[in-house]
Amino acid sequence: xxxxxxxxxxxxxxxxxxxxxxxxxxxxxxxxxxxxxxxxxxxxxxxxxxxxxxxxxxxxxxxxxxxxxxxxxxxxxxxxxxxxxxxxxxxxxxxxxxxxxxxxxxxxxxxxxxxxxxxxxxxxxxxxxxxxxxxxxxxxxxxxxxxxxxxxxxxxxxxxxxxxxxxxxxxxxxxxxxxxxxxxxxxxxxxxxxxxxxxxxxxxxxxxxxxxxxxxxxxxxxxxxxxxxxxxxxxxxxxxxxxxxxxxxxxxxxxxxxxxxxxxxxxxxxxxxxxxxxxxxxxxxxxxxxxxxxxxxxxxxxxxxxxxxxxxxxxxxxxxxxxxxxxxxxxxxxxx
Amino acid sequence: xxxxxxxxxxxxxxxxxxxxxxxxxxxxxxxxxxxxxxxxxxxxxxxxxxxxxxxxxxxxxxxxxxxxxxxxxxxxxxxxxxxxxxxxxxxxxxxxxxxxxxxxxxxxxxxxxxxxxxxxxxxxxxxxxxxxxxxxxxxxxxxxxxxxxxxxxxxxxxxxxxxxxxxxxxxxxxxxxxxxxxxxxxxxxxxxxxxxxxx
Numbered sequence: 001x002x003x004x005x006x007x008x009x010x011x012x013x014x015x016x017x018x019x020x021x022x023x024x025x026x027x028x029x030x031x032x033x034x035x036x037x038x039x040x041x042x043x044x045x046x047x048x049x050x051x052x053x054x055x056x057x058x059x060x061x062x063x064x065x066x067x068x069x070x071x072x073x074x075x076x077x078x079x080x081x082x083x084x085x086x087x088x089x090x091x092x093x094x095x096x097x098x099x100x101x102x103x104x105x106x107x108x109x110x111x112x113x114x115x116x117x118x119x120x121x122x123x124x125x126x127x128x129x130x131x132x133x134x135x136x137x138x139x140x141x142x143x144x145x146x147x148x149x150x151x152x153x154x155x156x157x158x159x160x161x162x163x164x165x166x167x168x169x170x171x172x173x174x175x176x177x178x179x180x181x182x183x184x185x186x187x188x189x190x191x192x193x194x195x196x197x198x199x200x201x202x203x204x205x206x207x208x209x210x211x212x213x214x215x216x217x218x219x220x221x222x223x224x225x226x227x228x229x230x231x232x233x234x235x236x237x238x239x240x241x242x243x244x245x246x247x248x249x250x251x252x253x254x255x256x257x258x259x260x261x262x263x264x265x266x267x268x269x270x271x272x273x274x275x276x277x278x279x280x281x282x283x284x285x286x287x288x289x290x291x292x293x294x295x296x297x298x299x300x301x302x303x304x305x306x307x308x309x310x311x312x313x314x315x316x317x318x319x320x321x322x323x324x325x326x327x328x329x330x331x332x333x334x335x336x
Numbered sequence: 337x338x339x340x341x342x343x344x345x346x347x348x349x350x351x352x353x354x355x356x357x358x359x360x361x362x363x364x365x366x367x368x369x370x371x372x373x374x375x376x377x378x379x380x381x382x383x384x385x386x387x388x389x390x391x392x393x394x395x396x397x398x399x400x401x402x403x404x405x406x407x408x409x410x411x412x413x414x415x416x417x418x419x420x421x422x423x424x425x426x427x428x429x430x431x432x433x434x435x436x437x438x439x440x441x442x443x444x445x446x447x448x449x450x451x452x453x454x455x456x457x458x459x460x461x462x463x464x465x466x467x468x469x470x471x472x473x474x475x476x477x478x479x480x481x482x483x484x485x486x487x488x489x490x491x492x493x494x495x496x497x498x499x500x501x502x503x504x505x506x507x508x509x510x511x512x513x514x515x516x517x518x519x520x521x522x523x524x525x526x527x528x529x530x531x532x533x534x535x
Contacts, residue, residue: 003349009519042461042462044458044459048462049478055347055519056346056480059348075390080388115433117388117457140457164457293398296345
């Protein structure tokens, strides 16, 4: 359990004061602190409400599912959310072609069958897939490199939406850019659908060392860094002061066992996404439960050991060595 | 004074910071510790944070903590439950959409709680709630996929209402809120809980 220098409410004050955001938010009635405006009694979809949602996922496991049956297994295992996809990342990799958002009917069926939040993925830059999912009422939208990007140049302007977004990042630079675009939650990209945790480890360690680096820098170097990152200087300053990302930061990409999950928590992740690791294994029920236990009790090796004993390594997904993938097969490089 | 935070899942770090600040405001010394195992339950008061009540219940029961915590709370250990924490405390719990569903809970407070009362995240909101019973005036707080306390009975008493439902309820040494004081700019709820622990 970590104690930070700034509280959630102070971080939010910062976001509300960031000049770039003000204009958009004011136009959309999402700014509620401005004195010249009458404060609405009840306000939906504000930055504060969107940034708050992922806080309640911390310490939890978000599981990729493709059907109502899988969603129910995830809920019973103790998942904090499910992520609905058309195909699991492993199958996306195998099948090739264009990967798009899941069938809204399937998402709707999942939403009406379980009590935990339901997330779904859209293609990078696909504003309209996101609008469709917002209209459907999903709890969070993942603008994901697992699907085929719809826009090679731009990401979705996420400030315009009332639902929170989660985005992937390989470095502090990518994470801060996504936060500047309005993302409410970051996850490492890892290399999805491989059952190989090595890339997620790499991305989390890059992020941690960059956080250390900006914390030690003097002001003029931070100004330079902000320019290099293409993000507001104030955001770099806030991040340096906090010593962590100012939004919730999960690990994702290749996590397949309880020990993988505990490793990512130990590296400082706030929680875990498991993609193909559960439903591409031969023991999804018990594996889902074991990863939940290991994520919540990661500080205790004996708890992780017990979780690890629940599963059978023979039944883990076979996995792919990332080094055998051709450069064009990597999903993590699809956006920056 | 030692305040424990049930630290498996949810807003436990936010509660820890808010508790630390409340202690500072009150000029009190105190220790704030994460609670995850039975042996951690040696505390003077415990906070059950917001999160997913299904996850918190499943993990707490798997770690063998749920029964122990229930016994201690029944013996008078002060408990603050926010959002999912309020669900954990309630004797009657149902879900707005799928009705009754069995999940491991403490079930010790005379309140009826409906999960996901307002709907999904799209319906989550911020609003002003009345903390005057806690000496806090009107405060801006967030309700995230919040439950609602629809009924209180026995010794449970309402300390604040919002749009016809109870948002703060106290019963003896138990305190429940459906919103998130740990994400607000006021420490009044935590100060109130700390003074309950001091008694």
